[in-house]
Amino acid sequence: MSEHHIKLPEGSIEKTTTTLNLGPTHPATHGVMQNILELDGERIVSTEQTIGYIHRAFEKLAERRPLAQITTLTDRLNYCSSPLNNMGWHLTCEKLLGVKTPKRVDYLRVIIMELARISDHLICNSIVGVDAGAYTGFLYVMQYRELIYEIYEEVCGARLTTNIGRIGGFERNFNDIAFQKLEKFLREYPKVLKEFENLFQRNRIFMERTMGTGAISAERALNYGFTGPNLRAAGVDYDVRVHSPYSSYEDFQFSIPVGTTGDNYDRWLVREKEMWESLSIIEQAYRKVQDFKGAEAEVYHADVPEYYLPPKADVYTKMEALIWHFKIIMGETEIPAGEVYNSIEAGNGELGFYLISDGGRTPYRLHFRRPCFVYYQAYEELIKGSMLSDAIMTMSSLNLIAGELDA
Amino acid sequence: MALTNETIKARLTEKFGDQLSHVEEPYGMLTFEAPKELNLKVLNFLYDDEELKFRFLTDLTAVHYPDKKGRELAVVYHLHNMTDNIRIRFKVFTDISQPDIYTATGLFSAANWMERETYDFFGINFVGHPNLKRILNVEEMDYFPLRKEFPLEDQTRIDKDDEMFGRG
Numbered sequence: 130m131s132e133h134h135i136k137l138p139e140g141s142i143e144k145t146t147t148t149l150n151l152g153p154t155h156p157a158t159h160g161v162m163q164n165i166l167e168l169d170g171e172r173i174v175s176t177e178q179t180i181g182y183i184h185r186a187f188e189k190l191a192e193r194r195p196l197a198q199i200t201t202l203t204d205r206l207n208y209c210s211s212p213l214n215n216m217g218w219h220l221t222c223e224k225l226l227g228v229k230t231p232k233r234v235d236y237l238r239v240i241i242m243e244l245a246r247i248s249d250h251l252i253c254n255s256i257v258g259v260d261a262g263a264y265t266g267f268l269y270v271m272q273y274r275e276l277i278y279e280i281y282e283e284v285c286g287a288r289l290t291t292n293i294g295r296i297g298g299f300e301r302n303f304n305d306i307a308f309q310k311l312e313k314f315l316r317e318y319p320k321v322l323k324e325f326e327n328l329f330q331r332n333r334i335f336m337e338r339t340m341g342t343g344a345i346s347a348e349r350a351l352n353y354g355f356t357g358p359n360l361r362a363a364g365v366d367y368d369v370r371v372h373s374p375y376s377s378y379e380d381f382q383f384s385i386p387v388g389t390t391g392d393n394y395d396r397w398l399v400r401e402k403e404m405w406e407s408l409s410i411i412e413q414a415y416r417k418v419q420d421f422k423g424a425e426a427e428v429y430h431a432d433v434p435e436y437y438l439p440p441k442a443d444v445y446t447k448m449e450a451l452i453w454h455f456k457i458i459m460g461e462t463e464i465p466a467g468e469v470y471n472s473i474e475a476g477n478g479e480l481g482f483y484l485i486s487d488g489g490r491t492p493y494r495l496h497f498r499r500p501c502f503v504y505y506q507a508y509e510e511l512i513k514g515s516m517l518s519d520a521i522m523t524m525s526s527l528n529l530i531a532g533e534l535d536a
Numbered sequence: 537m538a539l540t541n542e543t544i545k546a547r548l549t550e551k552f553g554d555q556l557s558h559v560e561e562p563y564g565m566l567t568f569e570a571p572k573e574l575n576l577k578v579l580n581f582l583y584d585d586e587e588l589k590f591r592f593l594t595d596l597t598a599v600h601y602p603d604k605k606g607r608e609l610a611v612v613y614h615l616h617n618m619t620d621n622i623r624i625r626f627k628v629f630t631d632i633s634q635p636d637i638y639t640a641t642g643l644f645s646a647a648n649w650m651e652r653e654t655y656d657f658f659g660i661n662f663v664g665h666p667n668l669k670r671i672l673n674v675e676e677m678d679y680f681p682l683r684k685e686f687p688l689e690d691q692t693r694i695d696k697d698d699e700m701f702g703r704g
Contacts, residue, residue, distance in 0.1 A: 181672035188657070189681060193688045224563060351618075354593055354646030365618075372621050468562045470595070470614055470625065481595055483614070498595040498614075506649040535672055 146174055149517075153182050157521045159256060160531030164508075164520075171516050176509050180502075184535040191495040195460030196222045196296060197436070199495070204290035206499060207533040210249035210476040211291045212241045212281065217473040220375050221482040222296045225469045226436065233421050233428045234298040235377035239414045240311065241284065241293060242376070242473075243407040247318075248277045249476030250358070250400040250407075253528040257397055258329055260525045261338045266328045273321055276314050283307035297437040298430025308415075315412060322408075326401060336394060343511045343523030344392035353510075354503040357478025359527060362399045363391030369474035380417070381410050393519075393526040400528075435462050460490055477501050477528055501533040539587070539620040541566040547588060551581055558627070565625050572628040575611070576638045579626070582615060583643055590615040590624065593640070596650035598658040600632075600683045608632035609658055613640070630660070639665040657682035 152163040161182035167174040187202045194202075203214040216238050223230065230238075251274055255267035278288040283306050285293040294300070329335045345355070350363040360367055368385045370378045386402035388395030421428070430437055434453050443450035456462050466488035472481035481498030504527065511527075512520040544566055548556055558569040570578050582590040595614040602608055607629035616623050630637055639662040640647040651662045652671040659680035662668055670677065679686070 181670075181674075184672040186681065189686075189688060349645070351592055352645045354644070354650075367618055372618075468567070468625075470563075470565060470623070472594075479594065481614070483595060483597060483612070485599060494599045496595065496597040502649065502653070503646055507645070 151520075153179070157260065157524075158529075159525060160529060160534070162529065162531055162534065166517070166520070168517060171518075173512050173515055173517060173520055176512065176520075178505065178508060180505070180531075180534050182535065183531050187536045188495055188497065191492055193491055195457075195462065195490055196464065196492070197457065198460065199492070200294075201290070201292050203497075204292055205532050206480070206497065206536060207249070207476055207501070207530045208289060209252050209530055210245040211289065212245040212293045213249070213473065213475045214480060215291060215293050216242050216376070217471070217475065217480050218482060219294050219296055220473060221469060221471040221484055222436070224471045225467050225484060225486060226296070226433070226465065228297050228431055228433050228436070230298060230376075230431045231428045232377060233418060233425065234430060236380075236414045236417045237299060237303060237429065238294065238376045239378065239381070240411055240418070241281070243411045243414070244277045244280060244314075246407050246476055247404050248274045249528075250404050253476075253525070254329075254397055254400050255325070256525045257339070257393065257522065258335070260522050261335050263328065263332075263335065266325050270321065270325055273314065273318050276310060276318075280307055280310045280314065283310060295430065295437055297433040298428075300438075302427065302429040311411075311415060315408070315415070319408060322401075322404060329397070330401070338519075338522060339394035339397060339526070340392060341390070342393050342515060342519040343396075343526060344390050345507060345511060346391060349507070349510070350391060350504075353507040355478065355507070356500050356503070357474065357476070358399045358403060359391075359396055359504055360478065361385060362388035362395040364389050369472055369479050373472070375471075375473060381413050383410050393522050396526045463488060463490055464492070472498065475500060477530070477533065478504070497536050499533045499536055501528075501530055502536070505529055505534060539617060539622050541622075544588060544622075544624060547585065548578075548581075552578065565623055567625040567627065569627045569629065572611075572630050572637055575613075575626075575628045576640065576643075579613065579615075579640055579643055582624075582626075588617065589619055590617045592616040592618055593644040593646045593650070594623065596640070596647055596654060598654045598660055598682075600658060602684045604629070606631050609635050609660060611637055611654065611660060635660045636663050637661070638663050639668075641665055656680070659683070 147168045149166045149168055151166055152158040153161045163179040165177045191199050191202060200215050200218055203218045204211040206214045251270050255270050258266045281291050282288055283304055285291050345363055347363040347365050350360050364387050366385045366387050383406045386399050388399050438457055439450035439453055444454045464486045466486050468485045470481060470483045472479045478500030480500060483496040484492050485494040487493040511523050541561060556568050556570055560567045582588050594616045597612055599610045609630050609632055610627050613626045637660055639651055649671060651665055654660050655662060655668055656670045656673050657680055
């Protein structure tokens with residue numbers, strides 16, 4: 130301390146902290162969640178997270194719905210990648226019911242799921258950019274998320290809450306426009322992704338904002354139940370697509386990108402690399418789909434009359450089809466009793482469905498293992514002692530989706 | 537050698553003997569039950585054992601069976617051994633009038649919010665939990681909404697009674 134400093138008697142200034150309410154409706158939280166931060170200057174001393182602002186009791190609602198009607202609930206979990214949740218749910222039902230899907234359905238599902246993963250990671254990574262002050266990237270890649278949404282639209286008619294697919298397959302075959310749009314996406318997107326990467330990856334400001342902030346060790350991440358890109362950024366190569374392959378993922382060649390430090394920069398990098406892997410998976414799947422010839426190229430669902438709606442023309446002319454139609458629409462099909470846990474690799478990690486059926490027409494109990502909910506509890510540990518501005522970046526790089534958090 | 541359900545079963549029986557019950561394998565996942573006083577002992581054993589290494593808590597939730605007297609509430613743990621890539625399901629049952637179960641937060645940080653959620657919806661009292669309060673519902677709530685005594689629909693409606701849903 131130099132002699133220019135005013136010397137105050139000991140204890141004359143009290144050490145005080147400021148309490149700051151971040152959320153529930155704050156533009157930087159990107160969702161409805163509250164953080165009560167105790168700040169010492171700009172440093173975070175402690176934080177208390179409050180969640181549940183958009184809790185909609187899906188688990189309770191599901192106890193009164195036939196299987197097909199629960200798909201719309203899963204849309205609203207991680208709404209940045211609804212098709213992933215939808216497919217996860219269909220796969221769970223198929224596991225319970227013992228439905229075997231044709232290969233073409235699996236490959237079409239892989240295409241849709243990987244498109245959804247790209248749109249999810251795209252949002253997350255560009256929002257991390259926005260929080261670091263770079264809005265351009267976000268606006269630029271939106272065009273390609275739009276293209277992905279147009280592909281969904283061709284397949285299922287919806288864009289955000291897709292309700293895509295049915296138990297056993299898809300509601301209709303992919304039309305030519307869908308494939309043309311997919312080709313356009315495969316043709317144009319790599320260049321855009323490369324440009325997006327160039328904006329950030331070696332950008333000095335971006336690197337300095339993200340490196341070393343919000344870091345977690347592999348051991349802590351596992352203990353906290355991290356999954357998905359956030360776990361892989363910490364260096365653990367766990368990916369449900371590889372560890373317990375579903376929907377014929379075993380037929381594809383791809384690698385699992387991993388990070389080392391588990392900080393915001395590594396999370397960003399892992400998501401970026403995963404988009405490249407997803408692109409390659411889509412290309413492989415599209416080639417496999419094109420290999421089907423003749424009648425095989427028209428297959429888009431399994432033969433499960435109890436759960437898959439018959440064509441409308443048959444409903445008006447055939448007795449059996451009419452009965453199935455009625456039973457499915459009214460939810461009057463008895464589900465076999467059983468207990469099943471099935472998980473998929475969703476945008477944020479392992480999305481699990483724990484389904485118990487007692488032989489009734491609706492699930493006896495359904496529990497969603499939402500990756501967001503599990504890893505958000507580590508947020509306090511991640512940001513303690515860091516600057517407020519880093520806490521915002523950490524929140525967006527964890528990719529917290531309020532819908533998934535609250536269910 | 538990759539771990540199999542048989543090996544896990546053998547190791548567990550060796551350690552806990554006939555205290556394990558209801559050992560099943562629905563859809564290939566080893567499922568078993570233990571007395572609720574033993575839940576931490578079992579979890580610790582599964583975690584520490586050099587062969588078993590179930591060190592990842594995938595999911596924790598509860599189920600309400602109002603008809604099973606004395607064992608109305610089930611707490612279900614889904615554990616994952618990532619090295620051998622095998623999952624198991626472990627259940628403990630408790631009486632609804634005294635739903636006390638030891639917390640697993642000492643072993644898994646992930647259990648913190650999962651247990652809060654389970655408490656919030658089923659009223660299971662996790663003994664020793666550092667911060668056991670409601671998480672998704674409002675704190676003023678004085679009931680546990682996922683228990684079966686709270687039917688979803690308006691009680692006055694007769695067009696959607698339980699009979700229509702296959703369990704009259």
